[in-house]
Amino acid sequence: MSRIIMTAGINGAHKTAKQAEEMLAKAVEQKGRDCKVEFPNTGYYMPVIYSMTGRAVEKLADFEDVMAEEIKPLLPKLVDENLWLPYLGPALDAGMATLFAEEIIEACKYLIGPNPVDGIWLGAADDVILRERGIQFVDGTAPGFAAIVGSAPDVETAVKIARKCQERSLYVFMAGHHNGTTFAEQLVEGGVQLGWDTRLIPFGREITAAIYAAGFASRVALTFGGVQPGDYRRHLLYNKNRIFAFVVALGKVTDEWYATAAGAINYGFPTIADSDIPQVLPTGVCTYEHVVSNIPHDEIVEKAIEVRGLKIKVSEVPIPVSVSPAFEGERIRKEDMHCEFGGQRTPAFEWLRMLDIGEVEDGRVEVVGPDVDSLEVGGKMPLGIVVEVAGRKMQTDFEPVLERQVHTFMNEAQGLWHMGQRDISWVRISKDTAKAGFKLEHIGKLLHAMYHERYSNIIDKVQVKIFTDEEQVLKLSEMARKIWAVRDERLAGMTDEDVDTFYSCTLCQSFAPNHVCVVSPERPGLCGAYTWLDCRAAYEIIPTGPNQPIPKGKCIETTIGQWDKVNAFVLKASGGNVERMSQYSMITDPMTSCGCFECITAVLPSTGGIMIVNREFAEMTPCGMKFSTLAGTVGGGRQTPGFIGHSKHYIISRKFIAAEGGIRRIVWMPTMLKDEIKDAFIKRAEELELGGEEFLARIADETTATTEEEVLEFITKAGHPVTTLEPMF
Amino acid sequence: MAQDSGAEGINIVGMCCTATEILMRHGIPVAGNFLQQELAVMTGVVEVMLVDVQCIMPALGSLSGCFHTKLITTSPKCKIAGAEHIEFHEDRAVEIAREIIKIGIENFGNRKGKVQIPKVTERGIAGFTTENIFYNLGGRFRSSYRPLNDAIISGRLRGAAGVVGCNNPKQVHDYGHIAMIKELIKNDVVVVATGCSAIAAGKAGLMRPEAAAKYCGKGLAEICEAVGLPPVLYVGSCVDNSRILTILANVVAEGGLGDDISDLPVAGAAPEWMSEKAVSIGMYFVASGVFTVIAEPLPILGAPNLTRYLTDEIEKDIGGKWAFERDPIKAAGMMLEHIEKKRDALGINVEKERKLYDMEERRALAVE
């Protein structure tokens, strides 16, 4: 009977609202009305409240307004037992009020405790995670998420459910407890790795932590869906039709759970329960049923996917373990390892090369030398993986692009772990995977299947040879090294002048409709994920996709890097919004920024130089804004003279703001960024005769300067070359 | 003042269409429908009976003379022998109302003889409007007709019927309405009712939400249960029938059920009509594309060509047509048949496999 659910949901909403009110009063008492509230390192204020009402909550006093002006008016009267009024609408409103209240509760926890981030519990996902993971919900790499509340009857069942979600590339967001334990704790006990890398995210022990799942969905819609705050209808429909999420309720469904589930139904996220609660089968708010119950645990994931209306392609790879992007981040600790290869312990390499179509026998896998079953637990042996591909559209230039996929593909197999590349690769096979019968030939079968699945447009045939004999491995890697050296030389030497075609990337137009990345050999896409070669390969794979060739045309201005055809392309691709775009200037018609940039460069006017901040750096920067605030100013597909978003790699490119003088202008970078790009940066500085290490030391960082004045002071003392340059504008 | 004259308070109740108006807008209770007017006077507790223009029993004047009841007419179009005339003007509404109430109170002392009030009462949910259906089906944030359309498409709900109109002294009071409504909801057709028909359904308890479990087919019961609805929705007075057309237009706009009201699996009926107003209402339903069954035939049977046109050929021209059938069960059968015919035409009577969406297909979905 829905009436039971709706009644419970409305009751639960009242209870949760009361809890929020008390929590808020306590927070106000301890911290005062003006105390700032936020989820650390996130934009969009309280994301659910912000997206539904447009209210930007910044301090506790704003919560009091939300309580009085949003939550209270939304809370419906309790359902009459005899002559009830229609309750569906009111129950949905109650659900939304519950979400608002939960957001208040969790935000207050950050202020007055208990801290939501505690032990295994992660609390709110920060912006770095949102950009990295949220995009997967938009590009389809993540079909959706399962919000699992409560706990399974036992550890084994919990592990099975989680694995099934992983196999289907679903994220699992966990909150709430049942029977004294939680799903997350059960997974830990079952030896399953939690975290964003494995797509198993423990938000919190209480049901109120489910708000982080709703908040994540809301932030995806705001960031990637281009939905305006306060445009609640579009926001919820975006979630209903794009973010295929659902709730799995394990254990006794309390009033508060019902209330939260009602909130989720507003988003189009149905609830699938293992307990015998009433069902709500008619459709309309969600895509299909709203509440389905009494589902056995071994069917619950499949059932949930069906109820949500989700079609998921599970890779059918003929190997004894599952394959899914969700396993990509799984590490294998020494204790769980059956054997390993490479990693400075034995010689190992992987090498992909193109052959003539007649030289490749598709699907052939050859293993030369002893196999893993010859090893004791904890053993090691050499490993050489040679992938040979052929295809009518294959080109040698695509070899490096495809070779890098070995890393991704191997990690996607459960219980297989891969690190590094080329001859610094390192591979581990877990005990469970070895026990499942995994042999070296399965690596070959895996790679064969995955190349066909993801690159069928350029590859027709794939064969894989695997070597474990040390002598042979050494001999072959020697051969490969020669090829790599040639490749590197060609790549490093490749300049924008060498090519007459650049490539566009408009992948980010899904959320920044005016944005176009113009990718040239010396300026990769600002997200760092697309080099010129990648774009070229992507264009071959999907000729109508977001990467299109742009013939440069006539050069208009060399220093700032403008060409007539590039401008024409950008004008068209930006929907007429961007007339001119410079490839090498941050002052004159700079490139637009979508929001995915790895770094932001900003002018520090008084210093005559620029600062660069990377996404991972969460502290204040000398320009007076943190990365997240800066990102809001720079992103969204705007051209903002004096600011650009770019990849890390671009910093060491010869074309890095070449019009303004290049890396000479850099006066501030966080230490973590300095460390990350150190080697290449020093080389580049030497090329410019700036002195390698010395130049790096002349650049201020957060340990030496946190304000513009301090930067100026530091560089003056340090004798930074920028002091001798012309002003930037 | 009422208490000073010995009364407990003032009880305002409505009858017929005026009742449905003041119930929709102010929650004022209903005392009965058209055929019960005289019975109301005969309870002996009516101090004032106020009437405006139509559906007024001709004998009310002489009947009220037999009791202490004062009959008051308010419209310049309608004055009745034996009634007092207090003309109503919108700009002085409150003042006039006070005056009339005062007359009522003053008349309380004149109550005489035996008071006879029937013991039966019934409760129900009223007040559904074109606008609040959006809210009731999706709340503030997801307000929409989608669940209604989905219900029809999935077949849980076969369709909808408007059962409206008067009581007719030629028939057993309320029988036509109730028999027809019960037959329809048993077959998973949701009923919207107005006017005296709505009052009949209310009296029969069909506007209690729990009536769904008792009288409906499985599909309709499930829908009522999900939303918290009674199986018969009270949408207003007989002049509010236009509201039903707006609802139908909204259903068409929501999508998935054709492009025109005449494509929808719906039908209309006035199983006990008597007022000439019912003819014009019926005609605009037919003209809008709705198959409309009435009990007493229109007075056209002597003209075979016109009869054939209005009950058949007109459908080709405007989508709807008339039918005449006195037996409410048979009439309901005709409506059900029509509804299934429309469902077939829409192609929603075939079992469809559940569509599962991959990323490409999701991108193709609108988010407006």
Ligand code: SF4
């Ligand atoms: S940031 Fe640029 S290169 Fe990267 S995905 Fe977006 S549009 Fe493409």
Ligand code: SF4
């Ligand atoms: S339904 Fe018919 S009888 Fe009743 S008030 Fe309306 S017109 Fe009069």
Ligand SMILES: [Zn+2]
């Ligand atoms: Zn981007």
